Amino acid sequence: MIEVLTGIAVLSGVSAGLTVLLLIAEAWFADYGECVIDVNAGERQYKVKGGSSLLRTLSEQKLFLPSGCGGRGSCGTCKCRVLEGGGPILPTETPYLNETERRSQVRLSCQVKVKENIRIEVPAELLNVREFVATTVRITQLTHDIRGLRFELPPGETIKFKAGQFVNLVSQPYGDVTESTSRAYSISSPPSDNRALELVIRLVPNGMVTTWVFQHLKEGQPVTLIGPYGEFFLRESSREIIFIAGGSGLAPIRSIILDMIDRGITHRPATFFFGAVKRRDLYYVEEFERIAAQHPWFRYKPALSGDETDHPYERGLITDVVARHYGTLDHHEAYLCGSPGMINACVKVLTQKGLPEHLIFYDKFS
């Protein structure tokens, strides 16, 4: 008995002693004091405690670089340019960096350790990514399975985003779900409405966040939103625009169209095709019809693929309606948002009509 106890005691003693040694070593050697991180040539400056990775240090300062693997150096998405103070490229980064990136000092931020003052460059959009605690002010039932939500930011706060971008909505624990989780939803309100955010959410059967939105979220309740993110926004050009959406894919398109009105973009003809099955799946119809009546550059074409006949809208699958509508697409640009199936089918039709793939922009829901 005594032998067992001494065994346990000595082993615990050895482990504890080594742990203490390690902690002392960490405090001594891994303490790099205060370092300054300069982002985008002085646009932001953070005074941070050195010693951990650039990715982690930045996220503690609420600058969120995209990261798929959580900083283990296995996805290569947390890249940013480190202009000064990052040390040489580590062997753990080399597999993820090509020759051009190496030359322009691109690094994996999860592998770069902050040991001294450091100058970095990140895409300007990321500086706008923030965490907002907003209040749910309005929940509208738009169709039988789609809801419109309006969240107001705290007094004095505003959000800057490009029409078409999305935010992450963080759900709170409910029922058997004990963890909060988040999903991305496109913003449907225009950037000019910068004290609030509107989202369009379709109920996904057994979806973690949508179930919470449909069954537990009440008006007046605070919610957490992180964003804006995304590369889906209107490109500058003079091409004619084709918008195609289905279901809740209407959200970013609505934001873009309202933004075009706000910014006075009238020289680009635009047509919005919205695909649905039945009449009951259409929403925001009056709003788009009103816009079409007031703005000659905008046309609204809802299309129903079901067997209802008593309606004034286009009939058939959205791909057929689009195909019927256009001849050769030689001065057009297309913006698509909806299910992967719809997008793939539409991309096929558009390319067959001569639209090059680099002029087709889309946001796939999956």
Next chain:
Amino acid sequence: MDVQAISPLVIFFAAITTNNILLTNFLGMCSFLAISKDMKSSLGLGAAVTFVALCTAPLNWMVYHWLLVPFRLEYLQYIVFILVIAAFVQIVEMMIERLSTPLYLTLGIFLPLITVNCAILGCALFLVIRGYTFLQSVAYGGGCGAGWALAIVALAGIRERMKKRSKVVPELEGPGIALILTGFMAMAFVGFSGIVRIN
């Protein structure tokens, strides 16, 4: 012959040649096969193993003789040795990263690999089994590491040359041919036997 009477110098050279831990005991094979593809990494890893073996051998000797033996806990040697090696490697890694970036880039990144290198643990276990004195342990640790480094650098040299000049049947490329080469090298090292004897 009394083990403790052997000169540490003899033990050092024996550990490199006749008792090379890699080529006679086949310990530390995984990193040996994986890293021996190029000379630069082999030199780095060889230096790191030598350093860690040299330092952990006396450390483990002290822990064994001053802690485990008095409490009659010799059966805990495996787990305690691993703990000591792991903690030591961690601390050294932090130190190197802080003190010298060039050294960290050549040596430091290999240190975590060594925590699980069986040559290091084998070295600690052999010095206990053979009943070495403290000084002999230092010499044995250094010799083990140097022997391991010699073996990996030699293999890296052979593999680099073979890549340029020899055709290997595709089925044997990589670890296959490396193991065969290791076998030849082990046989060559048998040629050293008879020079010294330490066990």
